[in-house]
Amino acid sequence: MKRFIAFCCYCLICLPVSCFIHGQDAAPRWKAGVAKTVITPGEAIWMAGYADRDKPAEGKIHDLWAKALHLEDAQGNQVLLITMDLESIPREISGRIKERLKAETGLEKEQVVLNCSHTHSGPLLKNDYTYVYLMDDRQTVLTDNYTGWFEERIVQLGKEATQRAEPVKLFSRNGTARFQVNRRNNKESELTNLTPLQGPNDYSVPVLKVEDEKGNMKAVVFGYACHPTVLSGYEWCGDYPGFAQVELEKLYPGATALFFQGAGADQNPLPRRSVPLAKQYGKELAAAVERVIDEPMRELQPRLAVAYSEIELELAPVPTEKELREYAKELTGYEKRWAESALATVEGGGSLPTAYPYPVQVWRLGDQAIVSLGGEVLISYATRLKELLGEDIFVMGYSNDVMAYIPSDEELLKGGYEIISSQRAYGLPTPWKAGLEKVILDEVMTLSKQVGHDTYHAVKDRIEKRDYRPICEVKRELYLKYPRPGVAPATAMAYLGLGMAREETRGYEQISDWVEDTKRRVSKDNGKTWSDWEPLVKRTQQSGDSIFTEARHIIMFQSTSNPPYDPVSGKLIRSVFQRIVLNDPGEALSSRNFWDHGFYELSDDDGMTWDKSYQLNYEQGADFNPGNWGNPEFLHKNEMYIGNSIALKNGSVAICATIPVPYRDPEDEKYPSIFPNNYREGCVAGVICFVGRWNKTENNYRWEKSNTVFLPRSVSSRGLNELDISELENGNLLMIMRGSNAGLDINEAPGRKWYSVSKDGGLTWEPIKDLRYDTGETFYSSATFHKTIRSSKTGKLYWIGNITLTPANGNFPRYPLQIVEIDEEKVALKKHTVTVIDTRAPGEPEQVQLSNFSVLEDRETKNIEIYLTRYGENGVEEVKGQDVFTASAYKYTLYLH
Incomplete structure (x- = not known):
């Protein structure tokens, strides 16, 4: 199942407990x-x-x-x-x-x-x-x-x-x-x-x-x-x-x-x-x-x-006997004496x-x-x-x-x-x-x-640990208990606009990556009171922070990240991911017959309603036509897996996406292709950014596309995905993404998180680098969802995701979940700030998943809220979708220092 991604890369700094134990006279010594x-x-x-x-x-x-x-x-x-x-x-x-x-x-x-x-x-x-x-x-x-x-x-x-x-x-x-x-x-x-x-x-x-x-x-x-x-x-x-x-x-x-x-x-x-x-x-x-x-x-x-x-x-x-003879002639000092001794051993019938x-x-x-x-x-x-x-x-x-x-x-x-x-x-x-x-x-x-x-x-x-001050205190509370064994609640929370309006989407999951009975409700007073639930569509799917809506063979993945407000246009903008499949949507992943495209939607009433979906294109091809969605000029062009959208200080907006990039290295052909299916043969999953500026005359955005950046298959068999883009204090853009070493030797290709920086508003991106600690040390991270968020309380930018204890193997392990402050000058995680939000408890399966979540900052308290379903907390047997979905949703409140 898609969520069972190998988690192995943990760079967690585990600091021992510093509680002081004062013994009594009769205590053991x-x-x-x-x-x-x-x-x-x-x-x-x-x-x-x-x-x-x-x-x-x-x-x-x-x-x-x-x-x-x-x-x-x-x-x-x-x-x-x-x-x-x-x-x-x-x-x-x-x-x-x-x-x-x-x-x-x-x-x-x-x-x-x-x-x-x-x-x-x-x-x-x-x-x-x-x-x-x-x-x-x-x-x-x-x-x-x-x-x-x-x-x-x-x-x-x-x-x-x-x-x-x-x-x-x-x-x-x-x-x-x-x-x-x-x-x-x-x-x-x-x-x-x-x-x-x-x-x-x-x-x-x-x-x-x-x-x-x-x-x-x-x-x-x-x-x-x-x-x-x-x-x-x-x-x-x-x-x-x-x-x-x-x-x-x-x-x-x-x-x-x-x-x-x-x-x-x-x-x-x-x-x-x-x-x-x-x-x-x-x-x-x-x-x-x-x-x-x-x-x-x-x-x-x-x-x-x-x-x-x-x-x-x-x-x-x-070395062979011939090589030892050459060493004995060419080397000097103790190396020469070693070579002569080794040669004598081999010539005498011995072995090294x-x-x-x-x-x-x-x-x-x-x-x-x-x-x-x-x-x-x-x-x-x-x-x-x-x-x-x-x-x-x-x-x-x-x-x-x-x-x-x-x-x-x-x-x-x-x-x-x-x-x-x-x-x-x-x-x-x-x-x-x-x-x-x-x-x-x-x-x-x-x-x-x-x-x-x-x-x-x-x-x-x-x-x-008592004598180490983490960057926040964490409160975990049950948010929504599973209604019956084998059925997990899936929930996502986001703000709409600049005020106190919140939107919650909710559904229930009993098949991997597919959420049934999805619905939506809105609160205009920061969650104190809520509207009635209204159904979204008959069937939806959730992955990371996206809700997927079915319409015949067309599934729209609606981003549930907080849609940014663009002051230039006066509108909210959100990215939308479309998947078209040839058979039942519930079989999309197993059938491996689907095509992905990217869109965006606009709202001028703080997200209460959204206008039509506009397609994003990086090459010539036909636009989406619901009456002719099988048109090859649409279906096989502009394929992408879209990321989040962001409004920039310079008045533009940016949306990042994963796209197919032709091989630059012939060695890539030696490695398995685990790129999202039916993307082009001979391609790896690379990254592009769309930068848009509001055009009053057209009442829409005009888009420019950036250069593409990518990793070879020998480093990431599934390319780059789960893109998250944020703006640094100096105006540069930071894009963090996950790779995957699924199908590769995890020692030669350890699981990492990767990043790129743009210094011109998103049009030019630097070559991909592995995200590291500010000490220069590397850390492991599995191919899992992650997010950045800037706190208005501290002014600092934080990364939330999985840093794993051992080298990741594809999507697993998916614990612990941490928050880390980003050093915005070095573009690195500040190692001393790594703070555990949640981790696998004794007795829980190794495949417990602390990786699919939505995150926002409470606009009144300035605390960070995370909503996460702990898939696998009660077992991981997948007979008829049971056990792994016997899991509840939790709310985590992070009180930043």
Whole structure:
């Protein structure tokens, strides 16, 4: 059915609940044990991090530390976090440590996280970066000896922490620090103090505070996503994380500060390369932690859950023996040594790895989710996971095994050091196979659900969060209950004219997209009193905000958006969509024999009556004639799916429409055609705008057509549709539209909302771009209806639609429904304003639909009203149209701040 459109693209920012839980003396408590130990090598051994180092370490700036925090909840469940001033840890060493800890403490691998700070001024471990450093026999022995000593030290550290348990309270919150710079999108040598920086970034400073029963701080765990590469010399040092820990332990005597590295693989501290800068960044980070501690934090209840898995992360096809020979001749340095080793393996009858066991781990401490990922994780994973699970989750990279960089699919396509040559430094034969991002995110979501921190929980947190001010409060109330099972009420509300006159259209639906018994009523006092219902036509259809009226084989789709008033003509104007079918209108969608055209209607009595329909044309062809509607010169010309109409400040009006656009890219022929049926072969669904000016002599509008803009089928199989046009404060026009990745690979063509801007009143439109957050981040959105509305209360422009948690698959999922403020200068959604209007509740089907609605601003209260039927709220079985239509209509009132 048409409404069951795959919803998967959610860029929701899910912020956790910030209600403060003040326990009583007899309440259950956490127990915690803390320990720390120096891990500075006693010998001058090689350092890890920089491939151009040519000798072992020489002295130290300060000691390197490993620190442990053991936690136990009220039911006796336990976890152990160990943080280390270490560049990386191989899987082999991590595995041995965890096996020893299991033997001596009983803790399973899912209960233990080993996190490396990734300091580039720390020691090299055995079998790490095998091809990078050319060590002599003595250095090899020293490194092996240090590694054995280090492993024993970490095991005893963890054991010691488990033996120091005492009652504590746990608190969490995120702070902010801004010295990270995206190194893939900003060239270090070209940066100045005035250089605008390119993201993405994640400036979060996650903080976990541990207090004893007297309120004294026992430990503080904090993190940041940024390479510790301020220093590049030959002295042992924890870099900025080390200085931050030193600073915090000075601020809070008796407390242990533990730093964890986040998803900072593509983030550098800039400027850099001096000890004073490392100290500065350390103090900045410590100050951010101090600010969080000094402000109210969220207390975590003593409930603990853990989950762990290893997924086979596939590599790209391995090089052939011939290619390896060429690499061995052409490459230099560690890449040449890697190629020679790989070639020897293949020539000896061995094989190169085609996948890697990648560790994924999720903990839940009370309501605080902590995601730990292996490898050098790029920042986009943190931002996506926060969209999926809530902005206050903690994301750790460099955990349990550091085997390679972990790029997003977008960065994978760009190549570069982190994608190709670094794989060889780690000993892997090829880059990762495309699609790894979805595999990892899906596994995190699976584990999150296992520990009880699933999608709904994140959305619930986002709605209930106390210390985050959403842009509105939302009141939902039942507006019209379904009259009987399998019959859903469909309703739409709109203003008529500039006064208080409202029009409501209503009907009932029991077959997808077809509404029976439609009727209309009018209120002239803003809904206080209403006229009697008057029937529209025998049968109507509703989709988005349009009501469809049948007349034999001709169905008129009458827009129920608030028809704009044009002060030049003194009339209301509304767009009308006509569909002509060859058989019963109820079979139009399944028969796939229909033709669409666009019209407009005018009213000079505030919408009480409307004159005849005028056709809109973008090419030569016959006009509509009811007596000869099958005329090919009409039927096959000027086909379109019409959008909304708008009156502009410059005195003109604009109507947008979807039309067939001939292929510009031969590659389009390879992709499925899911364009509205019987539109022209060899075309994609593009967009055009009609701009009209009132002509007094003709008593009508004279229209000009704009250029057309479109997307290839490889990006949107159904082209562009559900057009919404609005005027920005600067006079530019903004058109937002939905695409659809139905029938495509959702990893290669994620579901998005798209937009174009016109700077000349609608006659010229810029190339289509994907709508993004003001941070530059992308978000997912399914092929669903959406609207913009400007509030007269705030003066701001808002977008209302579905931002989905996972990559959309065509029309689904269709929840949650959000409102977001539009940044009119950047033409982007302001990420921090994303506010949930409604979402899928526990127990409701995944196919629940929060996407078909009408919206208006109450002209008295200035509140925004939304009228929406929650299709699928009581089930989605479609046997004879049942269940999905056992759904009621609701009114949402949005009280904007």
